[in-house]
Amino acid sequence: MSRRDVLRGALAAGASLTLGGSLSSCGSRGDAPRTAGGDPWRQFRGATLNFISENTAPTAAIAANIRPFTELTGIDVSIVTLELSALVQRVALDLASGQAQYQVIYADPYQVLAPYHKGLVELRSLQNDPNLPDLPGGLTDFIPTQLDAAGRFVDREKVYALPYDAPTMIWQYRRDLFDKYRDRMADDLGFDPTPGGDRTWEEYFQLAQWFNKNATADVPYGTGHQARQHDSLMNDFSNVLWSYGGDYFDNGKEVGRLGATDPGPCRLGSAAAIAGAEFYNRLLGIADPASTTWDWDGVGAAFRSGRLAMCPNWHEFAASNEQVLPGKVGYAALPKGPAGTANMYGGTGIAISANTLPHERGAAWLFLVWATSPETQLANLKSKAGGGTPTRTSVYELPEVRAAERRPSSMPNMLTAAAVRQAWQPDRIGLRPKIPMWNECNTAVFTQLSRMLTGGTSPEEAMRSITSRVDRIVARGWVA
Incomplete structure (x- = not known):
């Protein structure tokens, strides 16, 4: 089961949740009701909020268990879930309309926050409102890098979204097969084959090649990748790019963490970037040939089916791995x-449309506070309908969460905790450019990478072609 499959299982429970649908409750444009005084959590009872989200693990968990929020506030929540590209289109149209069909928005940092941040509420105004509940733990309880990457754009003093999910790419491997063959691999290859951030990509290549030649009775391929001509290919490649010292722009860490409206010239034509592309092309040459047809769900399904000894993939696939291969999977950075290690971060925040009316805005704030609270994040972590992993430091410090890092675990995503802690370190986290025109740049990246992988162009030609295309996109600027 993929996390999309799990999500679909939540449709019958909790919130009114529609896959790719429209909301029937959006015909009128009146503000939400408000009752002054009394319990601040009940002041907007009778209101209805519409939440548009990508079909992600925490949204599945919330949809399956929305009742606690409704009982707390008296507010009904309708949830529309879409694939990300469709969500971006829907949000852009809604923000441009001047109205708020969707009061609460899953604000992808690169395709929603960066280009449309002016259409989102600056959340400190609500955090400072004495009539509204405070964020438990305040903003400082969120993991700092994630608050910047998912919640801010350029200006450190403004917060447009609260960190909501935190998928991060890590090394997932068949622990049972590595245990079985460890001594043989060590003798044949001359190094400790234990996966982790101390292994090099060249050693990863050698491990994959060893499985291809020596363990086909147990597993057909040593590695597989999410290398379809799709956003997934950019994610998979970027891990290698950064570790070889390449980057999309100068000051890549800052452009990824806080963002930029004008990042300057593209640097994918550098010697380091070309070296990364050459290695990636060579690695895909020994990977499962179906890799060029897979996104993250495809490679995740192949791994769970026993087709791959290892793969890079988002850490939240651990919940599905543990259902199908209980106790047989390991997780590492x-x-x-040559320049270190990098682990792509794919987290997103939730935001409020600036088109909301005053009481709608207050009701939406209640939902943001509740949805990102430690209590809800812990419930999501335990949920069988999706899960996700926390974005708050305090949740990771809870004794029951600490205990779940070891098998047997009632929170299987926590089995990745040691790996993601390393991956989230400021010098290791991989942050793609947070710029308003990233969506178009991203398309240029994965289109040319796909040509490279299918033999249509060399790594150097691909990098230089992407550089030229991205420079033209950036020079054009962005007009929302």
Whole structure:
């Protein structure tokens, strides 16, 4: 089961949740009701909120168990879930309309927050409102890098979204097969084959090749990748790019963490970036040939089916892995290259449309506070309808969460905790450019990478072609 499959299982429970649908409750444009005084959590009872989200693990968990929020506030929540590209289109149209069909928005940092941040509420105004509940733990309880990457754009003093999910790419491997063959691999290859951030990408290549040649009775391929001509390919490649010292722009860490409206010239034509592309092309040459047809769900399904000994993938697939291969999977930080290690972060925040009316805005704030609270994040972590992993430091410090890092675990995503802690370190986290025109740049990246992988162009030609295309996109600027 993929996390999309799990999500679909939540449709019958909790919130009114529609896959790709429209909301029937949006015909009128009146503000939400408000009753002054009394319990601040009940002041907007009778209101209805519409939440548009990508079909992600925490949204599945919330949809399956929305009743606690409704009982706390008297507010009904309708949830529309879409694939990300469709969500971006829907949000852009809604923000441009001047109205708020969707009061609460899953604000992808690169395709929603960066280009449309002016259409989102600056959340400190609500956090400072004495009539509204405070964020438990305040903003400082959120993991700092994630608050910047998912919640801010350029200006450190403004917060447009609260960190909601935190998928991060890590090394997932068949622990049972590594245990079985460890001594043989060590003798044949001359190094400790234990996966982790101390292994190099060259060693990863050798491990994959060893499985291809020596363990086909147990597993057909040593590695597989999410290398379809799709956003997934950019994610998979970027881990290698950064570890080889390449980057999309100068000051890549800052452009990824806080963002930029004008990032300057593209740097994918550098010697380091080309070296990363050459290695990635060579690695895909020994990977499962179906890799060029897979996104993250595809490679995740192949791994769970026993087709791959290892793969880079988002850490939240651990919940599905443990259902199908209980106790047989290990998790580690991705390998390092000549410049270190990098683990792509794919987290997103939830935001409020600036088109909301005053009481709608207050009701939406209640939902943001509740949905990102430690209590809800802990419930999501335990949920069988999706899960997700916390974005708050305090949740990771809870004794029951600490205990779940070891098998047997009632919170299988926590089995990745040691790996993601390493991956989230400021010098290891991988942050793609947070710029308003990233969506178009991203398309240029994965289109040319796909040509490279299918033999249509060389790594150097692909990198130089992407550089030229991205420079033209950036020079054009962005007009919302």
